[in-house]
Amino acid sequence: xxxxxxxxxxxxxxxxxxxxxxxxxxxxxxxxxxxxxxxxxxxxxxxxxxxxxxxxxxxxxxxxxxxxxxxxxxxxxxxxxxxxxxxxxxxxxxxxxxxxxxxxxxxxxxxxxxxxxxxxxxxxxxxxxxxxxxxxxxxxxxxxxxxxxxxxxxxxxxxxxxxxxxxxxxxxxxxxxxxxxxxxxxxxxxxxxxxxxxxxxxxxxxxxxxxxxxxxxxxxxxxxxxxxxxxxxxxxxxxxxxxxxxxxxxxxxxxxxxxxxxxxxxxxxxxxxxxxxxxxxxxxxxxxxxxxxxxxxxxxxxxxxxxxxxxxxxxxxxxxxxxxxxxxxxxxxxxxxxxxxxxxxxxxxxxxxxxxxxxxxxxxxxxxxxxxxxxxxxxxxxxxxxxxxxxxxxxxxxxxxxxxxxxxxxxxxxxxxxxxxxxxxxxxxxxxxxxxxxxxxxxxxxxxxxxxxxxxxxxxxxxxxxxxxxxxxxxxxxxxxxxxxxxxxxxxxxxxxxxxxxxxxxxxxxxxxxxxxxxxxxxxxxxxxxxxxxxxxxxxxxxxxxxxxxxxxxxxxxxxxxxxxxxxxxxxxxxxxxxxxxxxxxxxxxxxxxxxxxxxxxxxxxxxxxxxxxxxxxxxxxxxxxxxxxxxxxxxxxxxxxxxxxxxxxxxxxxxxxxxxxxxxxxxxxxxxxxxxxxxxxxxxxxxxxxxxxxxxxxxxxxxxxxxxxxxxxxxxxxxxxxxxxxxxxxxxxxxxxxxxxxxxxxxxxxxxxxxxxxxxxxxxxxxxxxxxxx
DNA sequence: GGGCGATGTCATGAA
DNA sequence: GATTCATGACATCGC
Numbered sequence: 001x002x003x004x005x006x007x008x009x010x011x012x013x014x015x016x017x018x019x020x021x022x023x024x025x026x027x028x029x030x031x032x033x034x035x036x037x038x039x040x041x042x043x044x045x046x047x048x049x050x051x052x053x054x055x056x057x058x059x060x061x062x063x064x065x066x067x068x069x070x071x072x073x074x075x076x077x078x079x080x081x082x083x084x085x086x087x088x089x090x091x092x093x094x095x096x097x098x099x100x101x102x103x104x105x106x107x108x109x110x111x112x113x114x115x116x117x118x119x120x121x122x123x124x125x126x127x128x129x130x131x132x133x134x135x136x137x138x139x140x141x142x143x144x145x146x147x148x149x150x151x152x153x154x155x156x157x158x159x160x161x162x163x164x165x166x167x168x169x170x171x172x173x174x175x176x177x178x179x180x181x182x183x184x185x186x187x188x189x190x191x192x193x194x195x196x197x198x199x200x201x202x203x204x205x206x207x208x209x210x211x212x213x214x215x216x217x218x219x220x221x222x223x224x225x226x227x228x229x230x231x232x233x234x235x236x237x238x239x240x241x242x243x244x245x246x247x248x249x250x251x252x253x254x255x256x257x258x259x260x261x262x263x264x265x266x267x268x269x270x271x272x273x274x275x276x277x278x279x280x281x282x283x284x285x286x287x288x289x290x291x292x293x294x295x296x297x298x299x300x301x302x303x304x305x306x307x308x309x310x311x312x313x314x315x316x317x318x319x320x321x322x323x324x325x326x327x328x329x330x331x332x333x334x335x336x337x338x339x340x341x342x343x344x345x346x347x348x349x350x351x352x353x354x355x356x357x358x359x360x361x362x363x364x365x366x367x368x369x370x371x372x373x374x375x376x377x378x379x380x381x382x383x384x385x386x387x388x389x390x391x392x393x394x395x396x397x398x399x400x401x402x403x404x405x406x407x408x409x410x411x412x413x414x415x416x417x418x419x420x421x422x423x424x425x426x427x428x429x430x431x432x433x434x435x436x437x438x439x440x441x442x443x444x445x446x447x448x449x450x451x452x453x454x455x456x457x458x459x460x461x462x463x464x465x466x467x468x469x470x471x472x473x474x475x476x477x478x479x480x481x482x483x484x485x486x487x488x489x490x491x492x493x494x495x496x497x498x499x500x501x502x503x504x505x506x507x508x509x510x511x512x513x514x515x516x517x518x519x520x521x522x523x524x525x526x527x528x529x530x531x532x533x534x535x536x537x538x539x540x541x542x543x544x545x546x547x548x549x550x551x552x553x554x555x556x557x558x559x560x561x562x563x564x565x566x567x568x569x570x571x572x573x574x575x576x577x578x579x580x581x582x583x584x585x586x587x588x589x590x591x592x593x594x595x596x597x598x599x600x601x602x603x604x605x606x607x608x609x610x611x612x613x614x615x616x617x618x619x620x621x622x623x624x625x626x627x628x629x630x631x632x633x634x635x636x637x638x639x640x641x642x643x644x645x646x647x648x649x650x651x652x653x654x655x656x657x658x659x660x661x662x663x664x665x666x667x668x669x670x671x672x673x674x675x676x677x678x679x680x681x682x683x684x685x686x687x688x689x690x691x692x693x694x695x696x697x698x699x700x701x702x703x704x705x706x707x708x709x710x711x712x713x714x715x716x717x718x719x720x721x722x723x724x725x726x727x728x729x730x731x732x733x734x735x736x737x738x739x740x741x742x743x744x745x746x747x748x749x750x751x752x753x754x755x756x757x758x759x760x761x762x763x764x765x766x767x768x769x770x771x772x773x774x775x
Numbered sequence: 776g777g778g779c780g781a782t783g784t785c786a787t788g789a790a
Numbered sequence: 791g792a793t794t795c796a797t798g799a800c801a802t803c804g805c
Contacts, residue, residue, distance in 0.1 A: 638793065668783060670795055675782085
């Protein structure tokens with residue numbers, strides 16, 4: 001593993017040198033700075049906290065980035081960098097590119113450049129490893145490197161030979177092909193554009209400064225995204241993006257419902273009139289119209305054979321939709337709306353005059369406005385004057401013996417579905433020439449909303465007050481605020497506040513964690529862990545003890561004077577002095593210095609201070625004359641550790657202490673990692689809970705929206721039923737009484753006019769069937 | 776003086 | 791079997 005890491009490191013360096021030799025601009029600093037985590041992960045392993053990674057090679061700490069490989073802050077650093085890269089990558093395509101690797105793979109057999117250094121060149125294995133580790137996050141940076149390639153690849157034939165003369169023409173062609181393939185795969189030209197890259201770097205700087213990452217989004221790609229524009233990767237053209245789900249789902253669903261409803265309209269495209277059932281309400285005759293109009297009308301149902309419109313099929317579709325909806329929304333809502341007892345004010349309110357303009361749902365209305373003026377021209381004189389010779393034969397009129405009109409009607413009973421029970425119960429049995437208006441009043445939208453929300457409250461413990469707030473929310477902008485950043489915690493304001501506060505706290509804690517990570521990183525990078533062989537040399541030259549507390553212990557997470565932690569806010573809470581069970585002999589050296597010592601020079605003061613910061617193990621090591629630092633004891637790989645021990649003639653007590661120090665030190669770091677993991681797990685769970693709450697609120701909003709659209713569709717179907725029923729005439733040309741007859745959808749697709757008693761019986765039978773099935 | 780959070784340490788099991 | 795890591799439990803500290 002160690003050799004492999006060295007292999008990677010050396011290979012990368014030589015690869016960089018190679019690139020510089022052939023004229024490719026390689027910004028090593030930028031690459032190392034922004035890609036440090038992946039590089040470190042390549043070299044050191046995936047992570048420090050969540051995997052049992054062997055972080056024992058002190059020499060792999062990449063001087064200058066001296067964060068301790070076992071530091072629990074390493075993950076914060078990695079996470080912060082990764083998230084930053086993801087944020088930066090939001091405005092550009094992220095297509096993993098492979099041309100660099102392919103290029104290397106191709107070059108290797110040639111033995112041109114890397115082949116000349118077979119021991120350190122990037123082989124297929126190393127390149128693949130690089131590809132695996134870099135991943136999409138690094139695609140941008142890779143692309144930057146590719147940009148260097150692309151600048152030269154076009155004219156590699158002229159440039160390459162002098163520099164890398166062993167590249168054959170086939171190689172160059174292959175490189176060119178691979179590069180073009182990458183462009184075709186979506187590696188947009190912007191990532192090859194130097195000015196664009198400059199912008200990205202500027203953005204990176206801004207982001208690294210932590211200045212309003214989301215608000216100040218200066219990149220063009222983000223603006224294009226904001227405008228729902230897609231930029232063609234090759235042509236650079238911007239075109240409107242068809243964002244799936246860009247419109248709110250409710251509108252989409254309403255359109256879908258409209259489409260279904262349009263399919264039920266008896267005016268197909270074969271007819272001359274564009275079908276749009278959604279405009280029923282506007283074509284429905286007003287109350288003043290029916291008498292005169294109906295006298296001139298004959299039922300379209302009576303003209304089955306002659307009618308150019310497949311009315312039965314349309315009715316079948318219509319009824320299938322109604323049945324489907326009745327099944328899907330077989331909830332208390334429909335029961336409340338349609339089967340409420342006569343005294344129920346809700347049911348009395350649920351009645352719609354034919355001339356009631358239904359503008360409750362703006363999206364539905366607007367989505368169905370087209371061609372509405374002609375939709376119901378079926379009832380225009382031209383259409384209604386169609387021959388109706390076979391009307392009587394098509395109407396299987398069953399002798400009316402209806403006595404009970406109060407029964408509930410099945411779902412296939414249109415009258416039962418459309419006409420409130422109150423109407424049915426109070427309707428006069430005597431035939432009324434005019435179709436009584438079953439929709440005695442205007443449907444109160446607010447009341448309906450309240451019904452739905454009360455239903456929600458009943459079903460899911462949804463507070464009606466909060467639900468009304470929720471309703472207002474999506475009423476305000478036709479659902480555009482469904483996924484707004486506004487906290488959907490209308491479930492409970494207190495809950496929402498706590499949620500938001502917890503969210504903010506978690507985010508703040510996470511941000512503070514990341515900031516602490518970065519600060520820790522910088523701090524430790526400045527004065528922190530020293531692990532180089534130079535240190536070893538220094539220590540060995542320093543004397544037998546070889547202790548270097550000046551820089552190795554100054555910023556450790558413990559054993560610090562709280563007064564010295566002011567520069568490290570995230571360590572303010574870490575100021576414990578766990579020397580409580582220290583051996584008295586070891587403590588002697590750590591005791592408070594005599595007052596005279598305070599008058600010594602600053603050097604002595606610092607030494608005293610650092611002496612006090614020593615852990616008990618360090619004191620013990622010092623007392624036992626251990627010739628190397630505790631850091632080495634703890635962090636050296638076992639091989640080097642044993643080698644180090646073998647260099648010295650140590651007593652049994654010293655060896656025992658060293659092994660104890662190593663064990664305790666490793667366990668201490670393990671405990672820190674473990675606690676950090678626990679904390680992260682809790683925070684993640686907290687975030688998950690918040691996400692779930694948001695999802696729940698969103699689903700509830702969608703449900704309310706669906707119920708509303710369903711309600712409107714039923715209203716339209718109701719109007720259609722009235723229109724059709726109102727135009728039915730018996731042999732004498734008189735309209736049928738809705739209290740005595742009802743339209744029923746038969747199994748064979750036909751629509752029958754049957755007495756209500758029969759319809760009631762059939763409805764009861766159909767109600768029993770599902771119950772029997774359940775049994 | 777007790778509660779509480781942070782930290783170190785030990786014991787134990789797993790890899 | 792040695793080593794390392796993860797984790798529960800406990801002790802101790804400072805606030």
